[in-house]
Amino acid sequence: MKRSTTAKGYLLNTVVLAVAFIAFLALQNVMGKSGGFKLILAPCLWQCCYLIVLAASLNLVLGFLGQLSLGHCGFMAIGAYTAALLSLACERAGLYDDKSSPVFILILFGCILLAGILAALVGLLVGIPALRLKGDYLAIITLGFGMIIVNIINNLPFCGQDGLAQGSASASLYKNGLGFGTSSKVTFLWFALLVTLICLTMMFMFIRSKYGRAIKAIRDDEIAASASGINTSFYKVFTFAYSAFFAGVAGALYACANATLSTSSFAFANGGILNSTFVVVMVVLGGMGSLTGSGAAAVIMFFVNYQIKNGTWVALLPAAVQSIFAYPMLVYAIILIIVIMFRPKGIFGTYEFSLINLSRDIKLHHTRKAGEKAERKGVETHA
Amino acid sequence: MPETKTPVLETRKLGITFGGLKAVQDFNIQIYQGELMGLIGPNGAGKTTVFNMLTGVYVPTEGTVILNGVPLNGRKTHQFVEAGVARTFQNIRLFKEMSVIDNVKAAFTKDVKYNMLDATFRTPNFWKAEREMTKKALELLTIFHLEDKAELLSANLPYGQQRKLEIARALATNMKVLLLDEPAAGMNPTETAELLECINTIRDRFGIAILLIEHDMSLVMNVCERILVIDYGQTIAAGLPEEIAQNPKVIAAYLGE
Numbered sequence: 001m002k003r004s005t006t007a008k009g010y011l012l013n014t015v016v017l018a019v020a021f022i023a024f025l026a027l028q029n030v031m032g033k034s035g036g037f038k039l040i041l042a043p044c045l046w047q048c049c050y051l052i053v054l055a056a057s058l059n060l061v062l063g064f065l066g067q068l069s070l071g072h073c074g075f076m077a078i079g080a081y082t083a084a085l086l087s088l089a090c091e092r093a094g095l096y097d098d099k100s101s102p103v104f105i106l107i108l109f110g111c112i113l114l115a116g117i118l119a120a121l122v123g124l125l126v127g128i129p130a131l132r133l134k135g136d137y138l139a140i141i142t143l144g145f146g147m148i149i150v151n152i153i154n155n156l157p158f159c160g161q162d163g164l165a166q167g168s169a170s171a172s173l174y175k176n177g178l179g180f181g182t183s184s185k186v187t188f189l190w191f192a193l194l195v196t197l198i199c200l201t202m203m204f205m206f207i208r209s210k211y212g213r214a215i216k217a218i219r220d221d222e223i224a225a226s227a228s229g230i231n232t233s234f235y236k237v238f239t240f241a242y243s244a245f246f247a248g249v250a251g252a253l254y255a256c257a258n259a260t261l262s263t264s265s266f267a268f269a270n271g272g273i274l275n276s277t278f279v280v281v282m283v284v285l286g287g288m289g290s291l292t293g294s295g296a297a298a299v300i301m302f303f304v305n306y307q308i309k310n311g312t313w314v315a316l317l318p319a320a321v322q323s324i325f326a327y328p329m330l331v332y333a334i335i336l337i338i339v340i341m342f343r344p345k346g347i348f349g350t351y352e353f354s355l356i357n358l359s360r361d362i363k364l365h366h367t368r369k370a371g372e373k374a375e376r377k378g379v380e381t382h383a
Numbered sequence: 384m385p386e387t388k389t390p391v392l393e394t395r396k397l398g399i400t401f402g403g404l405k406a407v408q409d410f411n412i413q414i415y416q417g418e419l420m421g422l423i424g425p426n427g428a429g430k431t432t433v434f435n436m437l438t439g440v441y442v443p444t445e446g447t448v449i450l451n452g453v454p455l456n457g458r459k460t461h462q463f464v465e466a467g468v469a470r471t472f473q474n475i476r477l478f479k480e481m482s483v484i485d486n487v488k489a490a491f492t493k494d495v496k497y498n499m500l501d502a503t504f505r506t507p508n509f510w511k512a513e514r515e516m517t518k519k520a521l522e523l524l525t526i527f528h529l530e531d532k533a534e535l536l537s538a539n540l541p542y543g544q545q546r547k548l549e550i551a552r553a554l555a556t557n558m559k560v561l562l563l564d565e566p567a568a569g570m571n572p573t574e575t576a577e578l579l580e581c582i583n584t585i586r587d588r589f590g591i592a593i594l595l596i597e598h599d600m601s602l603v604m605n606v607c608e609r610i611l612v613i614d615y616g617q618t619i620a621a622g623l624p625e626e627i628a629q630n631p632k633v634i635a636a637y638l639g640e
Contacts (some may be wrong), residue, residue: 010505047529049488098614102640156481158473177617191502191583205503205504205505206499206502206503209497209502209509209513210488210491210492210497210502211499211502212490213440213481213485213489213492215482215486216481216489217481217489217492218476219476219480220477220478220479220480220481221476221478221479223476223487224438224476224478225438225478225479226459226460226464226554227405227438227460227461227464227469227470227472227476228464228469228489228490228491228492228553228555228556229461229464229465229469229493229494229556230461230489230490230492230493231461231493273588277476289480291446350480
């Protein structure tokens with residue numbers, strides 16, 4: 001049954017995504033003129049885009065490979081700084097005059113790709129020694145690597161404290177490099193959405209192939225996987241690097257959405273929405289082993305974070321609740337505890353949302369209900 | 384019945400020590416193509432340790448494992464499998480969160496010929512390989528009467544079928560020697576009889592050599608052509624089932640003196 005629906009499912013998903021994408025662009029054209037869209041919704045969607053890619057990329061390692069990595073934002077930092085520096089270099093070399101030229105789109109795409117590739121290379125370097133360890137030890141060493149990466153970037157003369165982080169260079173990033181102002185964010189929103197879609201598709205293709213089967217086998221039982229002929233160290237390191245690639249892409253998108261870059265945004269834990277702990281929370285919340293779950297959780301968490309900080313309704317709450325809201329980490333912890341209590345496997349579990357799945361499940365649900373009804377009837381008449 | 388003169392799997396003076404403990408010493412075995420050989424011994428005799436050395440999970444401290452004339456020293460487990468040794472485990476080790484058919488497909492991984500680009504862009508090469516793999520996996524499942532459960536989660540199978548699935552997964556690695564570690568453990572007589580039938584079928588169909596660890600003496604005596612008995616890591620007897628059954632050393636090891 002499953003095989004005959006595979007081709008149909010691919011077709012349906014592609015068509016629906018394409019239609020949704022075009023519809024969104026059309027809608028944006030209409031709404032783009034209004035201030036609310038430009039000032040609030042577009043920047044929010046930009047943030048959602050990189051959070052979705054980031055959470056999904058960590059899910060490859062955490063949910064599908066089953067290895068706890070706590071330094072994921074380190075790879076994101078590499079991606080962000082690579083893309084920002086490249087775009088600045090391109091601008092200084094006079095490769096493009098203004099951000100509306102088609103050349104800029106090409107450069108933008110190239111920057112994002114190279115950001116991903118560099119992050120993947122660092123992921124490879126980190127993964128080879130780190131993935132010899134398991135469980136808590138791997139968590140500790142990846143945490144360490146994440147901090148080291150951020151510290152190295154911080155101490156590089158061209159991108160650290162006096163570079164892109166503070167001072168005049170940040171302004172040049174905003175004006176000339178990737179950093180998009182509010183109007184550019186609206187103009188280039190299609191680009192961010194497209195990159196997000198491409199990344200998610202690539203990850204799906206990875207999971208639904210021999211690579212995905214191999215890493216899921218390693219997650220379930222590493223000894224049995226190697227006894228089934230799977231080269232466990234190769235697949236572990238490869239997946240780690242592949243995941244780092246998408247973290248790098250997410251970082252590049254982040255660089256686009258921000259006028260300045262600061263290494264403190266990529267730390268293990270900070271007050272903001274972007275840190276390695278927060279990404280782990282998103283993955284666990286969405287369901288380890290569900291890419292669509294990670295995407296949904298990223299959007300939910302972003303929305304929660306946004307509302308806590310900017311919602312007008314917060315002022316109406318009792319003072320005690322407001323004081324909790326002053327520490328968003330507490331709120332995330334409460335959300336996580338509630339989800340773990342009622343859905344230990346996360347909101348989506350290992351379920352992947354797609355229209356073909358949805359229609360099949362609804363059908364299945366109906367037949368099951370009908371079966372139960374018939375059974376109950378049978379019991380009643382029997383009695 | 385040895386058909387060829389050179390053994391498929393051979394060990395020479397294989398031994399391993401854990402700290403000061405000599406777990407297995409001077410272990411020599413020759414298995415020929417199409418042969419079903421039994422490896423028995425009391426609890427803690429070192430049977431599973433032998434299996435772990437034959438599959439590269441443990442690195443032997445002395446001696447060599449030779450497969451089709453090629454010594455396998457210093458290789459990793461997955462390279463042993465590539466060379467042609469597959470195994471099952473005493474305590475079932477399935478990929479629990481994967482479907483039954485994906486368990487088998489995972490074992491095909493090393494033989495699937497497509498790369499990342501094929502997978503990302505879903506080239507015809509990818510579809511062809513995946514189709515062939517599905518067909519082969521279903522064929523294997525059919526041997527074990529699991530084909531109608533292909534889409535179930537493997538953890539939801541009943542115990543006996545989990546054991547069978549593990550054998551099916553081992554067969555998917557396209558091996559020459561199959562090592563079965565207590566395949567009938569925890570099974571009732573009906574399930575055991577079914578399993579025996581399966582083992583005979585796969586040996587005839589694939590023409591492979593099988594080495595079997597088993598506690599159930601009647602089972603071993605009935606199916607194995609040759610039997611090797613180890614106790615305290617040392618080979619105490621080897622030969623035909625009838626000889627083994629009357630060997631005083633074996634009787635002493637099993638029943639005490």
